[in-house]
Amino acid sequence: MDEVHPPGQLGHGSRCVRADWTIRPVIRSGVTCNTSTILLIPTMFVNFTLNEGTVPIMSVRIAVIHYSSTGNVYRLATALADGAAEEGADVRLRKVRELAPEEAISSNPRWLAHRDAVAELPDATLDDLEWADGFAFGSPTRFGLPAAQLKQFLDQTGGLWARGVLADKVGTAFTSASTTHGGLEATILAINTVLYHWGSIVLPLGYTDDAIKATGNPYGSSWVSQKGSSPDDDALATARHQGRRLARVAAAVRSLRGDGH
Numbered sequence: 366m367d368e369v370h371p372p373g374q375l376g377h378g379s380r381c382v383r384a385d386w387t388i389r390p391v392i393r394s395g396v397t398c399n400t401s402t403i404l405l406i407p408t409m410f411v412n413f414t415l416n417e418g419t420v421p422i423m424s425v426r427i428a429v430i431h432y433s434s435t436g437n438v439y440r441l442a443t444a445l446a447d448g449a450a451e452e453g454a455d456v457r458l459r460k461v462r463e464l465a466p467e468e469a470i471s472s473n474p475r476w477l478a479h480r481d482a483v484a485e486l487p488d489a490t491l492d493d494l495e496w497a498d499g500f501a502f503g504s505p506t507r508f509g510l511p512a513a514q515l516k517q518f519l520d521q522t523g524g525l526w527a528r529g530v531l532a533d534k535v536g537t538a539f540t541s542a543s544t545t546h547g548g549l550e551a552t553i554l555a556i557n558t559v560l561y562h563w564g565s566i567v568l569p570l571g572y573t574d575d576a577i578k579a580t581g582n583p584y585g586s587s588w589v590s591q592k593g594s595s596p597d598d599d600a601l602a603t604a605r606h607q608g609r610r611l612a613r614v615a616a617a618v619r620s621l622r623g624d625g626h
């Protein structure tokens with residue numbers, strides 16, 4: 366039989382707190398709170414039985430922020446966001462603002478088509494970073510570096526950095542290039558450098574999933590777009606795994622920060 370607890374600390378950061386509704390929480394650990402309390406546990410969410418349905422609370426918040434001109438990084442970003450959502454995360458998929466002149470975009474049909482395809486996708490804001498427990502940043506490799514569009518967004522974070530808002534949150538990076546040795550790792554490492562300055566927890570992929578043995582990049586998910594090809598199933602599976610991993614680690618780190626929302 367489950368233990369039933371009044372409000373108070375249960376250990377490992379879990380505690381029963383007073384709630385405004387009277388539903389009986391069903392907790393994975395087998396610990397149950399009094400009828401007028403809920404259990405806060407340092408995992409991603411707790412499912413409450415409420416009539417027939419379930420109400421997830423305390424979802425970890427993940428912001429997937431990227432730049433993409435011809436769609437490859439966008440496809441990785443979408444897969445990564447899907448992976449985080451599969452873990453129960455509340456996800457914001459955002460693009461950074463385009464800075465390239467109209468004539469450059471119009472001269473490339475793939476760039477033009479992608480710009481139109483994502484017109485409704487919201488632009489990233491600083492609030493997305495403040496809101497998030499974890500963030501993933503994606504950019505095409507441009508001469509071995511992230512695109513200026515992403516850098517421009519990152520360069521606006523001085524105020525958040527000064528307030529320490531970005532410290533102790535989890536960050537990870539991903540990219541696409543057109544050649545195997547064209548700078549995939551260099552781009553990811555360059556993005557990660559910003560995370561060091563913020564005091565964020567840098568999350569690499571390692572070889573933590575079989576899909577990475579096929580894609581072969583432990584730094585972050587990536588795609589080598591030969592002849593303009595789109596990310597294949599292995600690349601997308603790796604990105605999804607990166608999203609799941611980010612959500613899990615960000616949830617664990619949030620519980621250590623103790624500033625749960």
Ligand SMILES: Cc1cc2nc3c(=O)[nH]c(=O)nc-3n(C[C@H](O)[C@H](O)[C@H](O)COP(=O)(O)O)c2cc1C
Pocket residue numbers: 432433434435436437438439504505506507508509510541542543544545546547548590
């Ligand atoms: C200005 C520019 C610089 C690039 N530099 C590199 C590079 O250094 N190495 C590489 O392999 N590919 C390079 N590429 C190719 C892109 O990284 C590649 O096409 C990528 O898949 C584009 O991603 P997207 O479809 O998300 O825009 C470059 C492309 C452009 C337009």
